[in-house]
């Protein structure tokens with residue numbers, strides 16, 4: 383096999399590093415491309431190449447896709463910073479990666495987006511994700527777009543968020559805690575990326591990736607408290623209060639809560655009825671109970 387047959391933009395992130403690990407375990411040669419490629423601390427391996435790359439920069443993206451057969455875009459930006467906007471990363475960056483991958487002769491492009499991506503959303507983040515999907519599709523028609531629900535590992539991602547909030551003396555709920563979520567195992571999303579690359583007829587599809595069961599946010603909190611042997615009262619907090627809190631916290635350099643996160647929690651985040659899903663990739667996803675027991 384050629385060197386660096388798969389480039390993973392954002393390969394040091396929570397999801398990106400799971401994708402890289404899964405691909406290396408399966409014998410692929412992987413190139414991680416992000417601004418700080420040593421951050422994930424992958425052990426040195428003949429199957430792994432690391433490249434400093436900013437998805438905002440044509441030259442470094444060109445270098446990153448050179449010689450690759452497949453490209454995965456798992457770059458994320460959850461809040462804007464001076465000089466770093468949702469548009470620059472999620473729209474222009476994604477479009478640049480797709481365009482330059484196409485020009486370099488890449489045959490598979492997998493774009494990671496999220497369930498609920500919509501150009502009509504009240505959230506600038508969610509709108510940018512939707513526009514990112516559109517530009518990727520325009521630049522790389524056969525791209526696969528994967529939209530996961532909230533992603534979790536046993537102690538990382540969504541489970542970590544739940545764990546931290548249930549350490550408070552009183553657990554504040556988003557609204558009444560009734561938002562429906564379909565938490566998905568990070569390893570299942572990584573496997574979906576690999577299958578999307580490997581499937582002979584793959585490409586040109588949108589898939590929504592949710593775990594095996596749907597839960598309310600309140601149920602998720604209850605499950606983590608049960609696992610941790612923790613008992614805390616849960617208190618409903620109106621979304622208006624969350625929005626006001628996010629408006630204040632959103633001014634911090636590293637905001638612990640953003641307006642976009644609140645907006646995302648106002649709507650159910652579950653797999654739709656008219657879209658591709660795990661079953662189309664031959665994957666049986668784990669439920670949150672199973673993820674928390676791993």
Ligand SMILES: NC(=O)c1ccc[n+]([C@@H]2O[C@H](COP(=O)([O-])OP(=O)(O)OC[C@H]3O[C@@H](n4cnc5c(N)ncnc54)[C@H](OP(=O)(O)O)[C@@H]3O)[C@@H](O)[C@H]2O)c1
Pocket residue numbers: 391392393394395396397398415416417418419421435436437438455456457458459471494495496497529530531532533534539540
């Ligand atoms: N986590 C979830 O629950 C969840 C749910 C649904 C969808 N998703 C989607 O999954 C994808 C990955 O999310 P994540 O949670 O794994 O993100 P993450 O942990 O924040 O990782 C982000 C990755 O992007 C890289 N990156 C950021 N800015 C970059 C830039 N300008 N140029 C190149 N690389 C850049 C980061 O590395 P450097 O900082 O070193 O550049 C890092 O490797 C995103 O598309 C996200 O929207 C996540």
